[in-house]
Every structure is written in structure tokens, then in C-alpha cells.
Amino acid sequence: MTNTFQRVRKTDIEGRIGDLPSRTIFKDNGIMRELSGFDIDAGGGVSAPLRYHVNLLGRILGNVIREQAGEGIFSLVEDLRHHAKAAEASRDPVLFEEIYHRIHSLDLDDIFWLIRAYTAFFHLTNEAERREIARINAEAERSQTDQTPRSESILEAVFKLKTSRQSYESVRTLVDRVEIEPTLTAHPTEARRGSILFKQNEIARLLAKVSPDIGLSAAEIGKRIGRIHREITLLMVTDDIRADRLRVEDEIENGLYYCTTSIWETIPRIFADMQEAFETYYGKAPDLPPFLCYRTWIGGDRDGNPLVTPEVTREALAVYRKAVLEKYREELQALWQQMSVSALRAPFPPAVAENIAGETDTVRLDPQFLHRYRHEPLRVKLSCMIEKIDRLLADPSEAGYTAQDFETDLCLIRDALASAGLGAVAREGRLNDLIIRARVFGFHFIALDIRQHSQVHEQALAELLRQAGTVVDYASLPEDEKIQLLATELENPRPLVGCRTELSSATADVITVMTLIRDAAPGAVQSYVISMTHGVSDMLEVLLLAKEAGLWGIRDGAVDSRLDIVPLFETIQDLERSGELMAEIFQNPIYQRHLAARGNFQEIMLGYSDSNKDGGYWTANWSLEKSLSTLADICRDHDVDFRFFHGRGGSVGRGGGRANQAILAMPAQSQNGRIRFTEQGEVISFRYAQAPIARRHLEQIVSAVLQAASPDHCGIECSPPMRETMEAISQKAMAAYRDLIDDPAFWNWYQTVTPMEHIGRLPIASRPISRKSARKVQFDDLRAIPWVFAWTQTRYNVPGWYGIGTALSTVMEARPDALGMLREMWRGWPFFRNLINNVQLEMARTHLTVAAFYDRQSSLSFHNRIAAEFERAEKAILAVTEQAALMENQQVIQKSIRLRTPYTHVLNLVQIELLRRWRDAGADDDALGALRHALFLSINGIAAAMQSTG
Incomplete structure (x- = not known):
């Protein structure tokens, strides 16, 4: 068996000598040949830049493994790599058996090195592929024209609307009603540590600087390759697995990282793309509404997670607010440096001086400062704004300066610049970007949803009703009696229990969360999602619990409601009867009054994960398709404006896939320009780790929504x-x-x-x-x-x-x-x-x-x-x-799968051997601990190889 193993490797190498990168059009100038690591051939059909980068990273990785683990481990990794390629090429089960038996004979230390080497390879290949996506997108953008806009771009969407003879007014009206709300969640589908993600992003950044077509000298390329070598060296000595389980606080910080980096950077670009499209095809651009905003479940998703306590939710709201205020302060400081506009050279309208005079009465600035900058009113105005932001940061309860006030101040500066003949400065650049951010992020940054299981609400309400002496066993009542009782209590002005009533911790938590929502800043919490919604009572129960906290009530005969109630339909059965349930709730008198208080608007969430687990992929998707059509028709029949919230995961088995294609494929009657969808785990890190990828992702979504919501968009009727x-x-x-x-x-x-x-x-x-x-x-x-x-x-x-x-x-x-x-x-x-x-x-x-x-x-x-x-x-x-x-x-994807497949085999066979050893280990704690860690590493490695977890 060993002889066969060695023979396969030797034959495979001999057949590939002529495929080295030095034989391609991208000359190595001696640099590549100095690296003696893995010579990885990405194969035919893969672009030349991607082949170059994969080969480069493979050679550097091999060098690092030689340095850290020695020649023996390097040879082991190489032997298994070539044998796996031969096994995949022949599909000979005997060769797979040989790989497994070779792994079976290894000690655990060697297995650790195997996992680390192959996992690192996939981390690096993933970054090379992501870099290639960014390169292709940039190339396509450079080559586009007004008549041939880039595919799936905002420019292309507006071009199509124009060529279909849509007027400026009709397209502006369309954009006015568009609401796109990606929603970040902490679902556990990102297997990588933050430290690993950071190093991958750094390697991707450096990789862009060693493209063979940049035209650098051999010496400079060598220096840049040296930097990548150092990062891969650090990657190989960084633990892949966290020492402790993530806390909710860690998840909040992780989500916030993307908000303060790529999302913060990308949002103004998307709005600029929309304005550019209007300018290109209609000769003028409207003042855009916040058609793209973000939400999050991180810190508010309580369903089945006892660690998301009311205290954690309170902290999440405070963290998000503090983060956005700090970002605004940074931007104001940068604007202050930029806005050295003298009133002696650019005449400002009197309104500016009047506004500043009013500001300096309430905001105390150093008299010497005011004297020094007496001819630079915009700097004085910006200083007043910075002082107000500082007050908000110092005292979270301070409410004297609102997000609307902030936006108004920024618009005052913009209008002043325009009046002074500085229109280009007013319309473009940092100031305009900050106005867009102020509209999109407000003072809450990212609106937090609260989610809880319907059963928790039922149990809490049963306790409250029992305490009030209303009904002994609410949970056992038939559905129609529950609905009648809930309607009666919603119209009853008295609370069910007093503020000093002793409640169970579970019920007290539910009420405390409702109180947090009541006291939150405007826009900070807008929706309450009910998991496993089975009946009308599940929705009315949440209204009654909100009423108990003063979040919902009837005042002067009219309902006052500050929360959207969002049913989540997850099982096949619930999806099939979701239309019937919503028709019933729309006919409920008390709920009709609630809807009127919310602008006759209803959000409905559809679960792609649990429905798939319940009924399989085909049935889940067909049930979702039917539900979208039925629910849209029912909403329109009852004159209810609606938005669908798609609870998609990253994998196909949980509703994943290309989001823009999924939007265009939805039934025509469900398309109204308003959409939400979850983004989680490895999906967030893939889409938002780099700003160019984030921009491409978002422009594809916006383009799809614009086209799908257009009056001319006719989906194929299901005959x-x-x-x-x-x-x-x-x-x-x-x-x-x-x-x-x-x-x-x-x-x-x-x-x-x-x-x-x-x-x-x-x-x-x-x-x-x-x-x-x-x-x-x-x-x-x-x-x-x-x-x-x-x-x-x-x-x-x-x-x-x-x-x-x-x-x-x-x-x-x-x-x-x-x-x-x-x-x-x-x-x-x-x-x-x-x-x-x-x-x-x-x-x-x-x-x-x-x-x-x-x-x-x-x-x-x-x-x-x-x-x-x-x-x-x-x-x-x-x-x-x-x-x-x-x-x-889809040959690009097909070739990517083929490149990865043989290397993935090694990790799978390692994991199988580890599972065998785990079962045979008995009660040896030391052995179990080491095996557990190795299994964790193998799971992480296969997740990197498959680019998918759950």
C-alpha cells in the first residue's frame, strides 16, 4: 500500500512539471522560484490572476510549514494532497481507502498539523477567490458605458427603467417607496475566530498589491511577498478555535465591527450610485430617502437563548448608540478640518449667522476660539455640533439633540455652501456622505429587533391573567375564547397587575423587555418578531404584554402603538395556513385599530430554515412561494401595506443562494419594493469583510428590488x-x-x-x-x-x-x-x-x-x-x-468546486478517523480533551473548504 501511495504522488508530479506559473504570461522574474512550498495548479478554466494568486499562496504556505513543522510534515501534506487529487480524478475507492489508512496510522500531533495545513490552504484560497471577485467587478465597472452598464448594477436597473419609457417622476416615486433592510443576526454559522478573520483580510489586502500585471520591479514584488509570508506565518501560529464560548456581548461587538467599517463606508457609495444613475439617464437627481437601512437581532433575539437577558438588550442599545455617535464625532472633526471657508471670500446667507448666534447662546465655546474663527462660520457651527455630540456621549439620557436636529444642521451647512457658490463641495464628498449616513443610521445606528417564542408569551400572559383573577388556566382555553379574552383586556384601561406584584423571573423578563422598548430612543426598536406563530392569539398576546408595559394603549379613543408585531411562519403547516391566519387577524377589530396606529402597515416573516428541516428543500420552497402570493393578495384585499421579511440562512438548505436572483424570482404580486432579509455568520463575513464586496452585494440587491418593483416587471404566471x-x-x-x-x-x-x-x-x-x-x-x-x-x-x-x-x-x-x-x-x-x-x-x-x-x-x-x-x-x-x-x-462555480474537492477529502477522512478515536477513547479525560480539540479544528477546516456551515 505504501508503494502505491508513493507511486501515485511521483506520477502526479511528473505529469505537471510543464504547468508552473513561469510558463504563463505572468513572469515570475525569479521571485516565485525562490519559494519551495506547495506548487498548486488551479486548473483550466480559472482566470490567470486567480491561478497566479492560488499558486503564490500555496508556495508561501508550504514554505511556512517547512519552517514551522519540518520537512517530514511538509512531505506528509504533499503526499496526501497528490494522492487525494489522483483519487478524485480516478474515483477509485481503493485510493480513498489508502488515504484513510495512511491517516489512521498517524499520531495525533501529525493529524493536528494536517488539519492546520489544509485549513490554512482553504482560508488562503477563499481570500484569493474573494480578491478575484473584487478584481472582476472593478474591471467590469471600468469598461461599462451609458449604453452598456454593468450587469446587476444600479446603473443597469435605472437604464432598463429608462428604456422601458419610465419617466423621471415615476422612477423617483418608485425609489421613494423602496425599503431594503438587511438584518444582521448572531446565528452560529461563522466558525472562524475574529483573529483569523483579521489576518485573512490583511492577506487579501496585501494580495491585491502583488498582482502580476501591476508592473513592479522584482525587488519590490519580493518585499511584498515577504509581507504576505509574515502574515501567513502568524496565521499558522494563531489558534483557530476560541478558548471560550462567545458571549452575547462578543456577538454584539462582532456585528458592530462590520457596521463601523465596510457598511459605514459602503452606504454613501450606494446612494451616490443611485444619484449617478439618475443624472446619467434623466439629467437630474432627486434628494434620496433612506431606501437602504440596517437592522439587527444581535442582543435582541431571545428565542431559546437564555443569555440574551433584559440587561444584555439594554447594553446592546447603548453600545449601538455610542458607536454611531463616536463615528459622527470623527466625521465632524474631519469636516472641521475641511471647512476652512472664509465668509470674507464666500458670502453666506444671513440664516447661517442667525443659526450660529442661537447656537452659541446654548453651547458654550471658548471666547478666544470664537474670536479666532470669527470669519469661518462653518467651523464654528461644526464645533457647536461636536459639543452637542459630546454631551450625548457623556450622558446617555440627554435628549436635547436629536437625530433629526443633527441632519438639519448638516443640511444647513450644505445649503450654505450651495448659496456661497460652492455647489460641488455641498453635493459631493464628506459632507454629503455624512448627511446620507445621518438619514440611514440616525442616533441608533442599527435598529434592534426583539424576537421571542410564542410559547413564552402564552406562559407569561397565563401568569398575569391568573394573578389578576381573570382566568385560572389561560393556556388551556380554545383559540376563539383566547381571542375574545385578549380583545376584552386590550380595551380595558386597567393593567392586569400592579407594579409591585411579584412575578416569576421569566414573566418579569418579558415585561422588562417591553419596558426597555418603551424607553428606547426613536427608531432604536421597531419590530417584535414572534417565533412559531400558530394563531391569532399569538399576535394579540404580544399587544397585551406591550399594553402592560405602557408600550401600547387606547388614549382618547385612539390606539397608540409604538411597535410592529411581526408573525414568523416557520413550519410547512404554518406556511400553508398563514394566509388564513392573516385574513383572520386583519378582520379582528382591535388589531385593525392597532394597524391604523402603525400606518396600516404589516410586516410578515417567513422562515426558510425550519420549513426545510420540517418538509425538505422542494416542499419548503414551494410552500414559501405559495405563501408569498397568498399573503400579498390578502394584504392588498384588506388595504394593508406590507413588507416580507425573509429568514434566510447561508446554506442552500436554509434558504441561501444568490439573494438578488431570489428577489427577481419571487411572485410578481409580492413585489412592492419593501423587503427584509437576514444575514448571518459566514455570510456577514463574506459579504462585508471588504468594502468592494459589500458594495457589489448591495448594488445587486438594490438593482433587483428596483427591477422587481417596477410596474413593467411581469413575473411568469404560474399556470x-x-x-x-x-x-x-x-x-x-x-x-x-x-x-x-x-x-x-x-x-x-x-x-x-x-x-x-x-x-x-x-x-x-x-x-x-x-x-x-x-x-x-x-x-x-x-x-x-x-x-x-x-x-x-x-x-x-x-x-x-x-x-x-x-x-x-x-x-x-x-x-x-x-x-x-x-x-x-x-x-x-x-x-x-x-x-x-x-x-x-x-x-x-x-x-x-x-x-x-x-x-x-x-x-x-x-x-x-x-x-x-x-x-x-x-x-x-x-x-x-x-x-x-x-x-x-455555471462553469465558474463548477471549476471552483473541482479545485477544492480533493483537498477537502483529506480533512473529511481526518475527521472520520478522529470520530473513530473519540468513540474508542473511553473515559480518558486527557485523550478526550485533545481529541475534542482536534475535532473542533476539523469542523472548522471543512467549513472553510465548503465555504458553508449551516
């Missing part, structure tokens, strides 16, 4: 035959999926063969993996994230495709015309095409040969069953899409 076909596929797909997971032996098998137990112990988030017991987890209580996370680790990727093979093949066999119709749907229906593309992406990332090694850990076996379903799905999808291979229509 009765198409609906009938989709229903048939959905029923078969869910039946096949449930048949798998409801098998009595399945749950034990899943717990045995996947690393779910260890994922639950990863210190990557404050939230437990189960809503109930974290010790004895059952399927129904397991959250969707670890469910998908564990499948991804094993390379089965079941949540992204299972059941679809049986469903499609059954329908095609039963109906002779089905294949033709499915091909028509594939070609002409964006929803169907997006659905199939996501399925084939997950299938392309599936590797059953490697997955079979996980299955062997259990005396039970589901592998053949899963493999048979995969074969059916592959055959059916290739027939529908008329491709020869999965992802043939």
Missing part, C-alpha cells in the same frame, strides 16, 4: 398545469424526505455518523443548538443550523436536495408530457430555474464516496438509500436542464 405539477412534485418530495427522517433508526444513525455532538460544543456562539435540553437533543428540538451544519460536514448535503429525485422521476414516469413542461418551466420561470440551480449546486458539492466513510461508523446504514436518491435526482435534473453534468451551465 394551473404548472401549479398542478409543482404540487405533485412537492407531495412526493416531502413524502420521500419524511420517509427518511421518520425512519425509527434514522436519528440514532444521524447522531452516530455526523459530528453533530461536537458542533453543539463549538465555542462559536452564545446560543445552544437546541431550544430545549442541550444534553439529550431530539430531532424536533434541534435547531436548523446544526442540522444543516452536520450534513455539510459529512458531504451528504441532504437538506439541499433529498427527495427531489423520487419526486421528479415519479412525476415524469406518470405523465408523458411532464418532462416537456418541466423543461419549459426551467427555461421560462425564474423561480423554478433558481430552485433547480440551488439543488444542483448542493448536489455538485456532495461526495458520496467520502460520505460512505461516515456511514461506516454505524452498525445501521442509510448510505445506499441516500445514494440511490442522489442517482435519481441527478438523472432527473440532467434531463430537465438538458446538461451533460451538474453545474455545466
